[in-house]
Amino acid sequence: MPLSCQDTEPRAVTILILEQFAMIAFSSTIEPLREANWVAGKPLYKWTVVSHDGKPVRASNGLMLQVDGAIQDVAFSPIVIVCSSFDPQLHTTPAMLGWLRRQARRGAMVGAVETGAHVLARAGLLDGYRATIHWENAPAFAEEFPEVRLTATLFEIDRRRFTASGASAAMDMMLAMIAEQAGQKVASGIADEFIYNRMRQAQSPQRLPVSDRLRARNPRLRRLLGFFERMLTETVEVADMAASEGISVREVQRLFKTHLGVSPKAYHRRLRLQHAQALLRQTDMAIGDIASNCGFSSGADFSRAYRRAFARRPIDDSGAVYLSS
Incomplete structure (x- = not known):
């Protein structure tokens, strides 16, 4: 008012x-x-x-x-x-x-x-x-x-x-x-x-696009990175990514290796594991549900990948206490 x-x-x-x-x-x-x-x-x-x-x-x-x-x-x-x-x-x-x-x-x-x-x-x-x-x-x-x-x-x-x-x-x-x-x-x-020379609108995004955060300049790589960020709940076949860009699987792999130093699958798995870690720390979801939600085929596969990525078990990051309302 x-x-x-x-x-x-x-x-x-x-x-x-x-x-x-x-x-x-x-x-x-x-x-x-x-x-x-x-x-x-x-x-x-x-x-x-x-x-x-x-x-x-x-x-x-x-x-x-x-x-x-x-x-x-x-x-x-x-x-x-x-x-x-x-x-x-x-x-x-x-x-x-x-x-x-x-x-x-x-x-x-x-x-x-x-x-x-x-x-x-x-x-x-x-x-x-x-x-x-x-x-x-x-x-x-x-x-x-x-x-x-x-x-x-x-x-x-x-x-x-x-x-x-x-x-x-x-x-x-x-x-x-x-x-x-x-x-x-x-x-x-x-x-x-306050020398605050640009009042941003509500609809402005919180984060820079992932391609800007990684300083990726190649337009094809920028599109592929954005695709990965939208697909955090499932695995993605490199062949499908290549087809979407009209290039070979080898070219997709070369782009990631040259600009990011990792394979496409390794990069996407890391994104999904980071998403899983946030869910573990901030919700009371069961570990098995989180594994499934983040596109892992089994709890065992998820646990192994999690330990390799963070040097700790999923259970070590779970169990947040929620007070009753």
Whole structure:
């Protein structure tokens, strides 16, 4: 809802931080609010930072942050933002989920940055909504919360829910929200003050294309790499890839060996193993189900490949604890 010129009271924002939250994502969330007040020349926003119990919270960089109080101290806030990072499932409490549900029922705009979307999804607040989360957490999130319309964008604002995928994405999302609420002039002024010279749109992708990350310049190799990234749940025959490009199997193998130093099959297996590792660490899926989901013919084949790739067993990366809601 836009701020009108008749508004005399600043809009209240409550930021809930969890253990191991990302300090840069937190700063990208709160600093635009501070700067909005400066640019507008009047208090548009006020904010309160809370933890589940009112005690200081340690960020992922090791710094402790004092908070203003506990969630129980806030009966209602028009805007609520959850900020977390590593292992949000380990730091989510039933009381926290209940508090978030009550805020939503009372009409609050409820959002999250980085892995905070996991907390909102656990509370059932993202069912049927578009949402995004950090790309590392996306595979596990999609498996656990199929009712959420997960995207790979920088941020999503869908009715009274909003999510940002990471640190700089939080800045883009906050600027977009401030533009909607206080006007584009204020949002642009904030960006100028921060020397943030390109406000990205919500639909911007989180990551560079894999071909750019690997500095692959050959156009055929770029297309083949993109094909592999879309096929993480099954094996791919090199002959089929060659046919799609109208080249020989030997030419596909040469492209991978010359530019990446590995065979096509080895490269794709590594991608599927990385996908499996994310599912092991971030979900409670059975190891056998993960092996099948990632295109391995048997649990034994998966275990052998996993040990070779990571020098540890799949079971060593599984068994995350999920608190009941």
